[in-house]
Amino acid sequence: MQRVDAFFPRDYADARARFLALTQAGGFLTTAHVHPAHRAPDGSGLACDVAWRGPAAASRLLIISSGTHGVEGFCGSGAQAALLASGALDGMPADTAVLLVHAVNPYGFAHLRRTNEDNIDLNRNCIDHGRAPANPGYDEIHGWLVPESWDGPARETADREIARYQQERGMRAFQEAMTGGQYNHPDGLFYGGQAPAWSNLTWRRILREHCSRARQVVALDLHTGLGPWGVGEALCVTSEDEHRRAVAMFGEQVKWTGGGGSVSAQIGGTLMHAAHEELGPGKLTMIGLEYGTYPIPETLDALRAETWLVARGRTGSPEAARIKQRLRDVFYVDDPAWKQAVVDRLMEFVTLTREAFR
Ligand SMILES: [Zn+2]
Numbered sequence: 001m002q003r004v005d006a007f008f009p010r011d012y013a014d015a016r017a018r019f020l021a022l023t024q025a026g027g028f029l030t031t032a033h034v035h036p037a038h039r040a041p042d043g044s045g046l047a048c049d050v051a052w053r054g055p056a057a058a059s060r061l062l063i064i065s066s067g068t069h070g071v072e073g074f075c076g077s078g079a080q081a082a083l084l085a086s087g088a089l090d091g092m093p094a095d096t097a098v099l100l101v102h103a104v105n106p107y108g109f110a111h112l113r114r115t116n117e118d119n120i121d122l123n124r125n126c127i128d129h130g131r132a133p134a135n136p137g138y139d140e141i142h143g144w145l146v147p148e149s150w151d152g153p154a155r156e157t158a159d160r161e162i163a164r165y166q167q168e169r170g171m172r173a174f175q176e177a178m179t180g181g182q183y184n185h186p187d188g189l190f191y192g193g194q195a196p197a198w199s200n201l202t203w204r205r206i207l208r209e210h211c212s213r214a215r216q217v218v219a220l221d222l223h224t225g226l227g228p229w230g231v232g233e234a235l236c237v238t239s240e241d242e243h244r245r246a247v248a249m250f251g252e253q254v255k256w257t258g259g260g261g262s263v264s265a266q267i268g269g270t271l272m273h274a275a276h277e278e279l280g281p282g283k284l285t286m287i288g289l290e291y292g293t294y295p296i297p298e299t300l301d302a303l304r305a306e307t308w309l310v311a312r313g314r315t316g317s318p319e320a321a322r323i324k325q326r327l328r329d330v331f332y333v334d335d336p337a338w339k340q341a342v343v344d345r346l347m348e349f350v351t352l353t354r355e356a357f358r
Contacts, residue, residue, distance in 0.1 A: 004343045005336045007085060008078030012103065012110035013044050015077035019102045022084040023051035028100070033202045038117050040110035048104055048202050052210060053089075054097025060357045061211060062092070062350070063219035063286075065101035068122050068199075068271055070108015070115065074332035075291060075342055076222035077102060077109075082343045088350050093357045099210050104271065105199045112324045114225075114303060114331065116197050119310065124181035124192030125200050126277075127269035132192065135184075137177025141165060142185045145178065146308050150319070178300065181267060187311035189303060192269055203271055207278040217279060218249070218353045219286035220346070221271060224331045225299045226264055227292030230338045232345035234287045235262050238272050245285045249356045250349065254287060264290060289349065291342050293333050302330040 009015035023030055028051035035046040054061075064083070066076025080100055083089060089098050103109050107117040115121050127133075144165075147158035166174045183192050211217055227233045234254045236243040243256040255262035272286045293299065306327045309320055333339075 003336065004078075004082040004339050007081035008334075008339055009074060009081075012040055012046075012073070012106060013042065015073065015081075015109070016047070016049060016103065016106075018081050019049060019051070019077060019084075019100075022081055023053075023100065026053065026084055026089070028053040028098075033206070035106055035117075035198065037198075038107050040106075046103075046106035046110055048106055048199065048206075049102040050206055050210075051100040051102070052097060054092065055095060057213045058095055058097035059213070059215045060093070060096040061099060061214040061217045062096070062353050062357075063099045063101065063217065064346075064350075065104055065203075065219065065221045065271075067103035067105055067109045068221055069223060069225075069331070070105045070111070070113045071328055071331045072114065072222070072224045073103050073105070073109035074328065075224045075339075078339060079222055079342050079346045082339075083346060083350065086343075086347070088347050092354065096357050097214075099206075101203075101206060104203055112328050113306065113310070114327070115191070116199055118193060118197065119186060119188075119191055119307070120193040120197045121181070121190050122197060122199050123267060123270040124190055125197050125269055126271060126274035127192060129183075129193070129195055132183035133181070133268070135177065135180055135182040137173065138180070138182040138188070138190075139184060141174075141177055142182075142188050145189055145304055146185075146187060146311050148312065150305065150308055150313065175296070175300075179267075181269060187307070189307050200271070200274060204274055204278050207275055211279055215283065216357075217284045217286075218356070219272075219275060219284060220349055221286065221288050222291075222346070223288050224291045225293055226290045226296065229292050229294070229333070230341035231292045232342065233262065233264075233290045233292070234349070235264055235290055236272075236287055237264070237267060237270055238276055238286070242276075242285060246287055249285060250287070250352050264288075287349075289346065291345070293338075294330050299330045302326045
């Protein structure tokens with residue numbers, strides 16, 4: 001096998017071409033869900049690509065998805081490609097199919113955003129928008145997180161106010177307010193939107209088209225940015241019931257975000273919640289594989305800068321290029337040892353799934 005480094009993409013177009021070539025060579029049936037309204041910076045098309053292999057009526061299904069958080073797709077797509085090339089998906093047990101979903105959020109991947117074309121965090125978007133939860137903590141800090149300017153007095157005041165908030169309420173409260181999801185500030189961070197996003201609807205459509213006959217579905221959604229460098233934490237976000245199923249399959253290493261012992265805070269409105277709505281109770285075990293990169297303050301600061309850039313900055317400037325590069329760097333460690341760790345961890349979960357399906 002080639003070094004895994006070779007499978008990680010330069011950009012979205014490279015990732016897409018590689019995914020299609022590898023899946024078609026591997027006998028997968030591919031379908032492109034083309035984005036109806038946006039294109040990549042180079043003018044090429046954007047799509048969420050789906051690849052299926054196995055019996056059409058398979059009762060067991062393994063799903064591996066990448067790029068829910070756009071820029072995190074460098075990691076997820078690279079891991080999918082390395083997995084395809086390794087042969088680890090060959091020889092699945094009878095009555096089992098594999099479904100690979102590439103670039104759930106192709107706009108964010110191609111434009112180096114964690115969010116989608118409308119600044120929406122897809123893992124906060126899958127809620128009932130008639131009953132969006134309030135986040136008063138975020139309302140309080142929004143103006144400081146996204147100040148008028150990135151340099152000078154406005155920024156200095158903002159940073160001072162953030163430091164004061166952190167000191168008075170604690171870091172945990174600050175992070176919950178900032179990252180917990182909010183529905184009032186379309187130009188802000190961790191914004192959940194006002195209606196289902198294209199990627200949310202596409203994800204649901206893919207599940208309806210491919211999962212209606214399966215009785216047991218295991219889904220792995222690949223993420224980066226939380227936790228120690230190169231460590232892939234497996235986490236369940238929807239319910240303790242699902243967590244119990246995941247532990248039976250993968251062991252105690254799977255964390256439940258509601259229990260406080262995970263790298264992630266408890267969040268609602270994720271693609272995992274959407275998947276449970278589409279598939280119904282008891283059928284799905286979906287985990288997020290969250291690969292650590294750098295300490296949380298660094299990641300959050302890079303996200304804040306990029307959100308500011310899109311809301312108030314000047315795209316095309318040298319400063320914009322620096323901010324974009326930094327965002328890519330905190331969500332994708334361009335280092336062979338990190339990539340090897342990412343692929344090894346994914347292989348481990350594929351092997352455990354294969355054993356559970358026997
Ligand atoms: Zn993510």
